[in-house]
Amino acid sequence: MSVFTTLSLDEVRQWLAPFNVGELHTLRGIAAGITNTNYFVETSQARFVLTVFEKNDFDELPYFVRLMTHLSHHGILCPTPIVDAAGIALQRIHGKPALMVSCLKGTDVSQPNLTQIEAVAQTLARMHVASADFHEQSHNQRGQGWRVMTAQQVMPKLAPVQQHLLQEELDFQHGLDLSGLPHGVIHGDLFRDNVLFDGDALGGFIDFYYACHDVLAYDVAIAVNEWCVDAATGMFVDDKLATFMNAYQSVRPFTAVEKSAWPALLRRAALRFWLSRLYDFYYPVAGELTHAKDPAHFERVLLNRKVLT
């Protein structure tokens, strides 16, 4: 259960006063999610999601608010930040940053079918295209500096064969020059729990809090490593991968440079989540669930992607 900040109907009613969203009817804590407190807020006008940020500083959030606003104005299915009468979306509640967004339709899907994979891929490509005129740049919190620091922390915990794999991959990634690849806004964590579906119709992408300015094809690599993989082996499932790549490239075809960097990007994406899962595994935060995020899965994915290079 991830409601860290308990809110009462009365305080949310008061908090909603500067918004033009009608009368508050119901308030329901959302159990899913692990980082922030989320509530479904139902008013006489519509349904919203209210997020209380448990870890982010206020100052790092306006980028995400402006990004989601930009993307929703460009027709990308994602939460739309709701502004108060003064035009301000980001507020405080219990002294923590708080944001209300539109409620998307649907739920996350653990076994996506090809139609759903196609919709994710096309929307991701449209999001990348729509980001071309979003001119703010935010650095990747899970980029090179984080990789090196996290690797140092987990390295002593690993078996020698894993240490060798990790060091070799860090060296390989450090030596890459990706500056010639198209850059833009990446989602950065487009996992199955961050995409909602209403049947086969895409409800939208959520959880933009790893979004940043980075290599667009890297975002695709993150997504295919999640959506098109056999859970037992870490190998690609061919028809899922083909469906994803065809759908993505029907909107934004890869350049020649992206094609040649692709195997390395798949490795970088596998490394990123192997590392974060290793860190969570060896340095668990009391009370947080880590069992669902198996580092060994991304170790297998990385080993598989190395074979492709």
Ligand SMILES: Nc1ncnc2c1ncn2[C@@H]1O[C@H](COP(=O)(O)OP(=O)(O)O)[C@@H](O)[C@H]1O
């Ligand atoms: N805009 C939204 N519309 C509908 N449901 C949402 C929305 N945002 C979040 N949710 C629901 O809340 C859950 C937790 O959100 P998430 O962003 O993953 O939280 P956390 O940041 O804590 O990981 C999601 O699985 C989804 O069910």
Ligand SMILES: N[C@@H](CCOP(=O)(O)O)C(=O)O
């Ligand atoms: N979707 C990821 C978790 C998000 O990354 P983290 O760096 O916050 O752990 C996963 O399933 O590993």
